[in-house]
Amino acid sequence: MKAKVYVTLKPSVLDPQGKAIQHSVELLGFENVADIRQGKYFEIALDSNLSETEAQTTTEKIAREVLANPVIEDYRVEIVQ
Amino acid sequence: MKFGVIVFPGSNCDHDAYHVISKHVGQPVDFVWHKETDLSSYDAVIVPGGFSYGDYLRAGALAHFSPIMKAIKDFAAKGKFVFGVCNGFQILCESGLLPGALMRNRSLHFVCRHVNIKVENDKTPYTSELEKGEILSIPIAHAEGNYVCDNETLAELEKNNQIIFRYCDENGEISDEANPNGSRNSIAGISNKEGNILGMMPHPERACEELLGSNDGRDIFRSLTNAITDLAEK
Numbered sequence: 001m002k003a004k005v006y007v008t009l010k011p012s013v014l015d016p017q018g019k020a021i022q023h024s025v026e027l028l029g030f031e032n033v034a035d036i037r038q039g040k041y042f043e044i045a046l047d048s049n050l051s052e053t054e055a056q057t058t059t060e061k062i063a064r065e066v067l068a069n070p071v072i073e074d075y076r077v078e079i080v081q
Numbered sequence: 082m083k084f085g086v087i088v089f090p091g092s093n094c095d096h097d098a099y100h101v102i103s104k105h106v107g108q109p110v111d112f113v114w115h116k117e118t119d120l121s122s123y124d125a126v127i128v129p130g131g132f133s134y135g136d137y138l139r140a141g142a143l144a145h146f147s148p149i150m151k152a153i154k155d156f157a158a159k160g161k162f163v164f165g166v167c168n169g170f171q172i173l174c175e176s177g178l179l180p181g182a183l184m185r186n187r188s189l190h191f192v193c194r195h196v197n198i199k200v201e202n203d204k205t206p207y208t209s210e211l212e213k214g215e216i217l218s219i220p221i222a223h224a225e226g227n228y229v230c231d232n233e234t235l236a237e238l239e240k241n242n243q244i245i246f247r248y249c250d251e252n253g254e255i256s257d258e259a260n261p262n263g264s265r266n267s268i269a270g271i272s273n274k275e276g277n278i279l280g281m282m283p284h285p286e287r288a289c290e291e292l293l294g295s296n297d298g299r300d301i302f303r304s305l306t307n308a309i310t311d312l313a314e315k
Contacts, residue, residue: 013229016187016263056278069139069175071182072229 001046003059004078008039009067042067055079082309084110085123087153089144089168094130094166097286102127106302115147124309125162126153128169128220130284140183140225141171150176158308160312162206163278167223170270172220179273179280180238181230182186187201187263191224195294198246198269198283205245205272206308207279210300211309216253217246217297218285221261226282228264238271246270246281290292 009015015037020051045063046055059077068075084102088095095112102110113126120126134143144150147167150172156162157178165173173179186192195218203213211217232240240242250259260267262282270281285298 013184014187014263016185016189016227020189024095067138067268069142069182071180071231072184077112 001049001050001052001055001081003044003046003055003076004080005042005044005059005063005067006076006078007042007073008038009037010072010073010074013072040067052079052081082108082307082313083123085113085120085126086110087115087126087128087149088112089115089131089147089172091127091133091135092131092168092245094168094284094286096161097284098127098129101274101286101289101298105299107305108306113149113188115144115149118152120149120152120156120161123156123161124313125305126162127286128153128165128172129286130167130169133168133172136168136225139175141168141173144168148252152260154178157273158173160275162309164207164305165278165280166284166286167221167226167282170282171225173278173280179271180234180279181228181271183225183282184227184229185225186223186227189224189254189268190223192226192261193220193222195220195263195288196269197249197251197253197259197285198248199255201244202242202245202272204242205276205279205304206274207301207304208245209307210304214253216249216251217258217285217288217300218295219285219288219298220294221283223262223282226262226264228262228268228282230265235265238268239266241274243272243274244268244270245272245279246283247309254283299305
């Protein structure tokens with residue numbers, strides 16, 4: 001079983017790296033790009049004997065306590081069979 | 082009186098801190114490896130600058146899970162002194178010992194130069210030898226020093242006088258131009274509500290000798306030494 005975790009900056013937090021990427025994208029001539037924000041993506045392999053609920057709970061805990069800093073970031077967890 | 086300098090894999094200002102405590106403060110000091118769990122023989126610990134755990138995940142994030150951090154939390158809860166500089170400040174924020182977080186500099190550049198900081202509160206264990214409004218020249222060297230927190234936290238910090246240092250120009254004016262990293266309200270250093278924990282991005286341990294361009298950092302260590310003596314006499 002695999003868990004996917006997406007960590008993103010809270011909407012209220014400025015993202016200077018995202019802005020720099022957006023600038024480069026615009027320099028390359030891509031139009032209609034309103035905003036780019038950078039985040040982090042994690043793939044976690046979990047023991048196959050876990051139920052989907054257990055997998056969800058464990059991954060949420062890992063995301064909350066380690067992967068994301070709740071002061072500046074939000075996270076989203078997806079469990080994939 | 083005894084100081085401890087915490088050493089994580091990737092700390093690189095530990096020797097600077099050790100040098101200042103032993104040579105300029107003139108007090109006993111030990112290096113304390115991050116796997117230690119006992120701080121009972123110390124009066125103050127310095128969480129030094131560097132790149133603990135290579136700044137993996139977020140600066141300071143993985144150091145938070147080292148065994149010594151539980152000991153540091155207990156140590157701080159007893160009113161003992163915990164002083165985090167640069168990466169040490171990031172670690173204290175990640176551990177929840179100080180509010181807020183340190184993000185990528187607004188410019189995206191690693192900034193390494195002397196800056197001016199203004200003493201905003203001289204009634205703390207770290208600033209008693211300084212005057213409110215005094216301007217110190219202290220070097221910074223970081224890519225993630227952009228202090229952020231929510232509005233509620235900022236209001237608390239301002240109300241409780243927990244903002245100890247702010248970036249300023251040579252005349253003490255606080256402005257966007259004099260803010261080297263984009264920190265909210267030009268924050269360079271904050272304390273906890275009780276005042277025994279201080280975190281700051283500038284490096285006072287690199288500013289204790291004229292040869293290095295400034296000795297303005299000495300008064301911070303002198304204040305701390307006095308605070309340790311006062312606490313021991315209580």
